Amino acid sequence: MPSPTSAAEKLLLQMVDDYTEREISPEDMPMDAAGDFPAGFIQKLTDTGFLGLMLPQEFGGAGFGPEVTAAALNHIARGNASTAVTLEGHFKTIDQILKFGTPALQQELLPSANDRIFAFSMTEASGGSNPMGIGSTATREGDHWVLNGDKIMITNGGLAQVYCVLVKTAPHELSVFVVDQDMPGFSFGKREDFIGLRGTPVGEIVMDHIIVDNDHLLGKVGDGGRIGDSAHDDARILMGAVLTGIMEHDLKIATDYAKERKAGDQPLTALQVTHRKVADIAMRKETTKLLFEKAAQLKANGQPYSEEAAMAKAYGSRVAVAAGDDTLQILAGYGYSREYPVEHLIRDARAMEIAEGTVEKMRSAIATAEFNK
Ligand SMILES: Cc1cc2nc3c(=O)[nH]c(=O)nc-3n(C[C@H](O)[C@H](O)[C@H](O)COP(=O)(O)OP(=O)(O)OC[C@H]3O[C@@H](n4cnc5c(N)ncnc54)[C@H](O)[C@@H]3O)c2cc1C
Missing domain, CATH: 1.20.140.10 (Butyryl-CoA Dehydrogenase, subunit A, domain 3)
Known part of the structure; x- marks a missing residue:
């Protein structure tokens, strides 16, 4: 079992339990009814340091490993699954930037993952189960890439500020780029009215001629799958x-x-x-x-x-x-x-x-x- 072994891990899970009981569980039913989280809720999670739980310490995070990270989300979900899924979407995205981002991209983006939410975007209206069916593209122009497309049903879509996006760089070639909501050409679309996890925002992002540098590519061209x-x-x-x-x-x-x-x-x-x-x-x-x-x-x-x-x-x-x-x-x-x-x-x-x-x-x-x- 990944029971916490160090004093820091035990302390973390105790803190997660206390915070969940005090601040997160009481919001579970209201979030479900409202289909949203209350004002200031995400800021409180941020202030508590939850966003940086698994982020390595060199980027200002707490640097906990996969077992304790999963245990922490397990404890949060006992009181409020929506909040745990918001963090799941954030953590899985950070993980891919850690695995596949260049050191320069990691330095640029990851310190901000302590107070900005990240999201991973693959699904499109053409169907989520078949990545090759997507229509989003990245086209090389000089030393830049130009991204166009529409992603739907993205966990934290509309809340997150940084998005990994799966696109086609050739008709049968998938690649992943990282875009920031501040980039010209980025906008949010429809938010889903899902029947469950109603405190997790799930929504659409639109890329209309977003220009990114080559170092916003994760891994190599063709590594998207x-x-x-x-x-x-x-x-x-x-x-x-x-x-x-x-x-x-x-x-x-x-x-x-x-x-x-x-x-x-x-x-x-x-x-x-x-x-x-x-x-x-x-x-x-x-x-x-x-x-x-x-x-x-x-x-x-x-x-x-x-x-x-x-x-x-x-x-x-x-x-x-x-x-x-x-x-x-x-x-x-x-x-x-x-x-x-x-x-x-x-x-x-x-x-x-x-x-x-x-x-x-x-x-x-x-x-x-x-x-x-
Ligand atoms: C709460 C929630 C959060 C989500 N968050 C994200 C996110 O963060 N990022 C993101 O990119 N997407 C996200 N999605 C979208 C999700 O990944 C897709 O809904 C899922 O991949 C299925 O795609 P689809 O809905 O288009 O169904 P389709 O792909 O159209 O599938 C329809 C049906 O056909 C079946 N099917 C299709 N192809 C096959 C196959 N090859 N073999 C067997 N069965 C098949 C499916 O199992 C399903 O039953 C989220 C969805 C939900 C509900």
């Missing part, structure tokens, strides 16, 4: 952590309620039907936890983690929806009411069967990895 896959891998570990947090939240609601609620003259805890539901929620939660922790550990050790990351998200998203459904059934009429958080935990979990690659695509990836063994 590889970088996109890498972003997915990193994101999926963190989503496994978020899904575990959602199931921990379910479990707490289900057990607290079952201890209080009477069925006739005995509590719900005396019923075998309740045992079965609570045991299933606990087993799903624990299995997803083991999967994301294993993927994070492999990543920390410099070993391949793509398949395990896909399992954490694919398995975790499916069972988190089922765990929410069992929790709802224990609370019955109250579970079905918007006054209680259970129904929105199902909607939140459901997003992760789609975001960062659909469950169907991940099953293909997992099966392919098994065939190749």
Whole structure:
């Protein structure tokens, strides 16, 4: 397990728990109802240092590794999955700039990741599952590139200030560039009205003749597919952590309620039907936890983690929806009411069967990895 080993790691997770209980959890239901986060919320996260949690210390961050980063998002998601997913989108983008950015680009951008949010943009209206189907382009003009295109459904779209964008540099060649919202030609489009994770802004960005230097290219021309896959891998570990947090939240609601609620003259805890539901929620939660922790550990050790990351998200998203459904059934009429958080935990979990690659695509990836063994 990636249990914190150093005093700094333990302190971090304690601080995350305290802050989540005090500032983040109370906003969970209001954020879901409003479809937004309250004014000043992101500034408070920034001031607390959360944006720089996994950013190396040379760029002014706290420099925590993959295991503790995933654990921190897991703890936040116990109280508010939307906030954890906003951080997931930010961290996976930083990771790609660390892996594929030139030292000059890293120096230019990464110190600002302590107080500016980053996002990774691949999906377009033509379909998210097929990167080769995108229409965005980067065209070489002298020693610059000119970017055009339209990205939709981007986590933190409209909130983030820095975007990695997947574009075509030739008809069958994908590349990734980094653009800043301050660049001429950059604008925001529609914000999605999604049914879950409603405190995470997800929106459109438009690139209309944005001119960038060559050092805003990540990796080499043609590395876009590889970088996109890498972003997915990193994101999926963190989503496994978020899904575990959602199931921990379910479990707490289900057990607290079952201890209080009477069925006739005995509590719900005396019923075998309740045992079965609570045991299933606990087993799903624990299995997803083991999967994301294993993927994070492999990543920390410099070993391949793509398949395990896909399992954490694919398995975790499916069972988190089922765990929410069992929790709802224990609370019955109250579970079905918007006054209680259970129904929105199902909607939140459901997003992760789609975001960062659909469950169907991940099953293909997992099966392919098994065939190749
Ligand atoms: C909450 C949320 C956050 C998101 N954040 C981001 C983000 O930060 N950045 C970003 O770029 N995108 C983001 N997305 C978009 C997401 O990545 C896409 O929705 C996803 O990749 C699927 O694309 P699509 O919706 O166009 O569906 P399609 O690609 O049109 O797929 C339709 C259906 O066909 C299936 N399908 C398609 N192709 C295959 C295949 N080859 N094998 C098996 N099944 C297939 C899919 O599984 C799906 O069931 C986000 C989406 C959500 C819901």
